[in-house]
Amino acid sequence: MTAPLDPRTGHTRQGLPVSRNRQPGADLREHVARLFVTIIDQPEGHTTSDFVLNDTPFIRVLPRGSWEAEVSPGEWRRFAGAVLFGAQARPQRVRCTGPMAVAGFAIRPGGWFGLFDEVAEVFADRLVPLAEVAPRFAADMVAACAEVDSIDATFAALEAGVRAHLRERSARLANAAMAAFELIARNDPVRRVADIADALDMDVTYFARQVRRHFGHAPKTVLRRARFLDIAAVMRGLAVPSADELAALRFYDQSHLTREFRLFTGMTPARFERSATPLLTPGLESRQQRKLDDLATLRPGERAPWLA
Structure with missing residues (x-):
């Protein structure tokens, strides 16, 4: 900046x-x-x-x-x-x-x-x-x-x-299974792919193919990215109360955390925490607002807790 x-x-x-x-x-x-x-x-x-x-x-x-x-x-x-x-x-x-x-x-x-x-x-x-x-x-x-x-x-x-x-x-209706997976990925990204496919009553191979068609990436990538975005949001002070309290515990150890940050940001967690991210942060914040929508925790007219 x-x-x-x-x-x-x-x-x-x-x-x-x-x-x-x-x-x-x-x-x-x-x-x-x-x-x-x-x-x-x-x-x-x-x-x-x-x-x-x-x-x-x-x-x-x-x-x-x-x-x-x-x-x-x-x-x-x-x-x-x-x-x-x-x-x-x-x-x-x-x-x-x-x-x-x-x-x-x-x-x-x-x-x-x-x-x-x-x-x-x-x-x-x-x-x-x-x-x-x-x-x-x-x-x-x-x-x-x-x-x-x-x-x-x-x-x-x-x-x-x-x-x-x-x-x-003459747009077709949305894919209900992919809509359900989107909600799972945003709010419960520690679940196993095979378990999610089973819960959605889909063969795991077919499920993976459908996720690539709709999300652009493999299911494991979708879940892995979601876990990273959660901890990145917490580090930016955008934690959703209760939902993100355990975000850091989704990473096995510091080397695991560092590996994920290098993959998704090209920097270490410490450098990310020190860096200004004025173009990334609005996207993180909007995603966190969607979590609040999912949980229906805000009353009409109430602002997110992280907003000035």
């Missing part, structure tokens, strides 16, 4: 930037996990570098800032407009120059095929311009974020664009 940042969409009690995010309308919840708008001001000409790690596919619209991503070691590519991020098993390095804004939504793996035809595995650990996949949908998403500072209007426009896309495709 090269300059002071002004997180206009909010920050945690520790001063870390977060997005404004919320659930979609009830009619979209099989396909859309959570809508978000993140606005962070920094001086013109200054660049913020970080990484992101998605546990679901995302559509992100980039209405403000000069955004780049490292598409191969040492090779950076400029992105603008609407971008489709696949789910990730390794960190994606990104950077933005100048005041930044990004808006969009996380895609529920069980509802993936309502939005796209190709299997999610095609986009795993990749980001591509959405216009290359669904040109009309991309144009609608960009138009929805044209007035990104009007956050509630942006949410409404994003929802309208998704509804139009689903109608145009």
Whole structure:
């Protein structure tokens, strides 16, 4: 981080930037996990570098800032407009120059095929311009974020664009088994793959194939990443009361923890704890908000305990 940042969409009690995010309308919840708008001001000409790690596919619209991503070691590519991020098993390095804004939504793996035809595995650990996949949908998403500072209007426009896309495709219903696995992975990622497949009344090989189609990665990867994201959130002060109290105990010892952090962040736990992650943290926080939704622990209008 090269300059002071002004997180206009909010920050945690520790001063870390977060997005404004919320659930979609009830009619979209099989396909859309959570809508978000993140606005962070920094001086013109200054660049913020970080990484992101998605546990679901995302559509992100980039209405403000000069955004780049490292598409191969040492090779950076400029992105603008609407971008489709696949789910990730390794960190994606990104950077933005100048005041930044990004808006969009996380895609529920069980509802993936309502939005796209190709299997999610095609986009795993990749980001591509959405216009290359669904040109009309991309144009609608960009138009929805044209007035990104009007956050509630942006949410409404994003929802309208998704509804139009689903109608145009005569979208199929979500896959109930994959929706169930998504909930398990987020809230109980220590379960064995064979036990989960059995609970879902699926042959383990068929279950693994379906997870790759919808999530983009193998079931073990999905669960392993979930355990890492839990401990990363705890280290950022984003623990969900009771649900994340035992996150650290999911790792056998310090070497196991270090190995997971090197895999998913490229750094040690100690270095991660010292590092500013202004572009990763909003995604972690939004995921933690989904846990609160799962547990239904917040009363209407109540804020998450980590928010300033």
